[in-house]
Amino acid sequence: MRPARIGRLVAAAATAGILAALALSPTAHAAAPDSPGLGQLAAAKTALDRAAAPPESVTSWYVDEATDQVVVEVLPEAEPVAAEFAEANGVSDDLITVVTTAEAPRLLQPWPLQEGDPYYANNNRCTVGFLIRTTAGQNGFITAGHCGSVGVRTYGFNQEPQGNFWLSQFPGSDWAVVLVTDDWIPTPITTGSQEAPIGGSVCKIGSTTGYTCGTITAKNVTVNYPQGTVTGLTRTTLCAEPGDSGGPVFSGNYQGQGIVSGGSGNCAAGGVTFFQPLLPILSSGNLTLLTAP
Template sequence: MTHRRTTGRRAAVAGTGVAALLAAGFTFQTANAAEATPTAAPHTLTAPKAEKLAATLAGHLGKEAAGTYYDAKAEHLVVNVTSEKAARTARAAGARARVVQHTLAELKSARSAVAEQTTAIPGTAWGVDPVSNKVVVTADRTVKGAKLARLTAAVEKLGSKATLKQSKGEFKPFISGGDAINGSGGRCSLGFNVTVGGAPAFLTAGHCTEAIDNWTDADGNALGSNAASEFPGNDFGLVKYSSSVSHPSEVDLYNGSSQQITGAADAQVGQTVTRSGSTTGVHDGEVTGLDQTVNYGGGDIVEGLIQTTVCAEPGDSGGSLFAGSSAVGLTSGGSGDCSSGGETFFQPVTEALAATGAQIG
């Protein structure tokens, strides 16, 4: 990564930040997650309704809940459970149930165990995957030799609870995305327009606001100054507008139109999402993981990220991830590109809003 920040055109919507893109996608294993035979057809649900049902069931199922994901093709919520009794409860609520081998507590313990190695090895990412019912650890192409051997041994020690994947790309932060915002010596992109106490502001990536304090649009007109910044750990920044520039709550679709954003939502594994960025425009993909941790190197470890199959390239970082009219994430990092494909990590917008006291709009 250089310290020059690069982003896209106008300053009304999408965002940039870190786009270290993961080239290799997940190949989900289901050998240890045999699905129980359903007694009733699961309900057809939109992703937001599936998210609400997942939250409700988590409270009812307690320790027998082992994660959920959204089957976008069938439009079903899939609920992992550890007993047939819990499976009946999930089915009665309208979900599709799977009786799996590992509890969520076991997987979180395995995640903590492998973190002892991954936090010391740059170029790694790790998190619980509800589809495979495992902890998936990914190593980029820079992890080799003794480091790869150490990582392999740590994963193998966890047996069926974990699996190791290797990426052809390299995890590294980029800077740019949606609509262009510029600063001294660099360029990023605006994520989402928000208000704080009624005053207009916007969210972008935290690694952008860590490097640049004052922002202008693509034409050099003043936009505003940083009000909050978190990176590493999290990856979001808040910039308060200091000018009268128009700041609608929408995302640039790069085809002469825009998508209105009316609120924010948490991501759901299996959900279809869209990313807008200044380098590659608009691309779709699927959420493949939640609460992911990525070690970008140099001590820059970011936690709690959304992982997707959406491609991105340098200049897309910080860009907006959305689903319909809901803001979902800010581009953080990954590997790959939009010619050969890739995988991207995003900072959840709901967390950024809660931390800064901002509201979409």
């Protein structure tokens, strides 16, 4: 009977050893004595989640259980911003680990780019004009030059980043070209660019006053705006209001005529609207007009 007892003791010792090894196994997370613990880390992440306006250079943050830290990802050269972001929201610097990421995440969903849609630049709203493509194959749109200078960033109807002003002329002329990112898919309604004569009917689409119509009353008009003089404009009886700048002007069957520059009056009492003709813009910018299928 003695050998059996020894066997039981050996088995018990082996079992205890296995249990001890399992207790020390790295597969189970056990916080070090000086680590903050998951509760404190979760509270820190929640504090960052509640931030009213996280910096654009801070791209994400999460609790990393393996390191007992809140990982804060930032764009290159923005590491100091992470510490400022944490401190501003009551999170101790020793609770975060800053990691640099090559680029900011974005929604993987394209948006339509359409004539007459609003866009935003310099904290102002203007209107998307005619859709174009450059000789390098980049998509964009024509708009008013007074809406932005070269390099100014634009945001679309949904306030998402859209593109940048690539060309811009004002005063003298009043037109510009914005090149857009691949997130924006051109969906034109324009069918061509056959020029209408004086007396011809035209309509415009503006992000403020929508679709309004009138007639062409003069061409090659020089307009002396307070901000500068512009030559070569076309005068119409269309009505337009602030925010309509850059909007497309069509003749029948959506033949492109030009983009809204400025005018006088309003759509309640009527007025005069001037547009920058389309054909000289296409020629000057070496642009291809995008048309509906």
